[in-house]
Amino acid sequence: MVTPRFLLVMGATLAYYVCVGVLIPVLPVFVENGMGSGEAMVGATAVAFSVAAVAARPGITWIGNRFGRRSMMVWGSALSVVAGLGHLFVTEAWQLLPLRAVMGIGEAGLFVGASTVVVELSPDNRRAEAASYLSLSVFGGLAVGPIIGELVMGDVASNARGLDAGRFDAVFWLMTIFAAVAAVVSLSAPRWVGERPAIAEHKVSWMQREAVIPGMILAGGIVSWTAFSSFVPGFAKQLGLGGSAAFFTLYSILCLLIRLVGARWPERIGLKRTVMFALTCLTLGMGVVAVMANEAGIWIGTVLMGFGMSFLYPSLLAMSVQRVDDMRRVAVVASFTAFFEIGSAVGGLSLGVLGEVFGKRSTFVGGAVFAAAGLLILIWYRNRSVNRGAVAL
Template sequence: MGAARPPGDRRAAVPARAGALDGRPGAGAEERDPAVRRAHPRGPRRGRPRHGGGRGTRRRGPARVLPLRPPVRRATGRSVTTPTSTVTTDRLWRAPYVVTVVATSLVFVAVGVTIPLLPFVVLDRLGGTELAVGLVFGASALSAVLCRPALGWLGDVRGRRLLLVVGTVVTAAGLWGHLVAANVSALVLARLVLGLGQAAVMVAAATLALDLAPAGRRGEASSYLFLAVNGGIGTGPAVGQQLASHGEATAWFGAASLCLVAGVLALFLPRPPRADTGGEALVPVRPSYGAALRTGTLAGLGTLGFAGFLAFVPLYADDLDLTATWAVFLLASGTVVTVRIVGARVPDRLGARTVARTSFGAIATGFGVMALWGTVPGLLVGTVVMAGGMGLLVPSLVLHATSGVSAGEETRRMSTFTLFLDLAAALGPSLLGLVAVRASYGQAFLGCAAAALLGLVLLLRWVPARSSTAPGPAAEPA
């Protein structure tokens, strides 16, 4: 056993027994903590006599080691690599994270209110066509895609909290525009405003969730955040139909009010501390987008069909004489919620590739069931299977896209990744509407299954078998 150290001594303890790991008896602090670097990483030289052994040997004191200094993260032009993380027991559900999840959920409940109402607004109130329905749905994603670079820069420079508050206000303005729109062109303009606000909320909330997550639980934090998104979109249609029963204006006013409440909650988010740089100045960041572009493409292919499903399932259900359209949305939302709650830590434990591979397979199978079994039971069964795949697809890909991200780059990396989700939201309804007009909904669902299979092929090519789940840097100002 090493000699006693005076208080405040920063030297690492010498292990009582070499090779002890994982907290077994005799393990030293430098062996349990991978961040600690020992003076002699290869251990004692072979053949050297132990302390007190043999005649003529000089008794040695405790081995001297280098002073401990925690690893420092600096903003650089390249990503910072860290050791693979393990799931920890640090608390995730602290007040700032809860506020972020609740505010995000309220905004996307408001967005979900538009889903069952918008097709009938276009067809009945404004006299549009099914193709116009797809274009109106996709307009919000177009503005979200175009503004993503600016939103990523704003989040990194001005803070995620400001971005979240501004996004809720802009989203409320876009929802109010749905009520006052007198023609399809005005409705498209309102959807463009809605898309801008929705993108700001998504980028800010997704980055805040990663900022506030303990080490080794970033995948779990992302799962619950996207659970709030999908849960809001899934429950929003039921809320919208209930509000619309009291008048269309009530539905739009109620949706806008939810966004404003979310904005008020976001004002109470604290400012997280700056990352410790060890006294060294941060240098300008040149973001690296390779991982975000690849994983964003995968996420876009996986969510392409889901976006079209949300847009046209009211019309498809009407063709099947299913009047309770809200039940389909609740079924999809409930499946996503269940999968994400039960499997919240699965991406952290199994890695992005394994989880995403299973998710792509389930999505393709679900849409195949809808296409080949064109009945109400087929729609319900296919919805469960497809939504089960959607449950963990995006959280697992977020974990891969943000692994090893350098300080000052977080929001821009997340902005690039989520840009592809907006592209899928724009192209999914438009492509599905085009195929539905020229062929049938069954053919459109087959196209969605083909997109998921393409994503599976690219996943096996782009994501390594043991993808890193290393934690990102410490939180920057929100």
């Protein structure tokens, strides 16, 4: 399964997500210090990215079915090259919005293309394993990228203002280079895996039914992750801790180890059982942080979040494409992966309101509630499948 082509797809994905990761710590500083804007504009850039990524899914599906899987990866990366170069010419904060939208479309194209290719290169009973390996590239890029971005940008004083406050242009050139590397490596991806599927006569729809239930469950988990990643840093400072870097380092190590060692576990244990375990970990993880509200609680929550997030996406992706033919696979993968952005948007908005009204601990309660909601949806879905099987008999 892990052929040279598979590894090259992983390589292109890694390069692309380094490009994405480089900008994570830099963009808020560029908006606030470089542009003199505020948190509202930082939030608006995130919304522009997510909305564009979701809205582009039908077009990405059409491209993938018409021109091949490789085209999604190449053109997605190429769009990010254009957006990266565009950042060099920004003089006002609002100009970032269309650039972030282009980046969102590019990210959607690359990720849908890579996810589809690794699924199609894998045997039916090893698709969750393939998704686990691909997620190593995503996770690795998002882990390494921010470190590189901060190093290149340099220290920026909190009261510094202006485009010379940090080495922003160097960061934008760097993200452009990584996007270009992703585009070049993507050329090695297969256009089709096996024979080209027949062109569908029906119109491409925005959402495929096979992706809805797995996607809703994924969104619940992503909201839980948003609570952890967005509010643990501030909560740690509130508790008088030095920072949150140690927690995220542990989380990163756990995810890497689990995705390497446990890549085959979901199919061996059962996809639905694995998702149930993952959601239980996420619910308990956020619940522990909220209830204990101390350093020990964050450590325990970090371990539980590491286990939960490591198994959630690969198992759900495999569930969503279980009974999908070649022609519709791109559409289902596109629909399913859209729930990453949907979960992030819902989590950012709802948890932000909770935090403003009730304080940071309430955001962890909210994360636990969304993960528990995903668990309830899974239980309902499993029971419905069992009942349908009984009726068929």
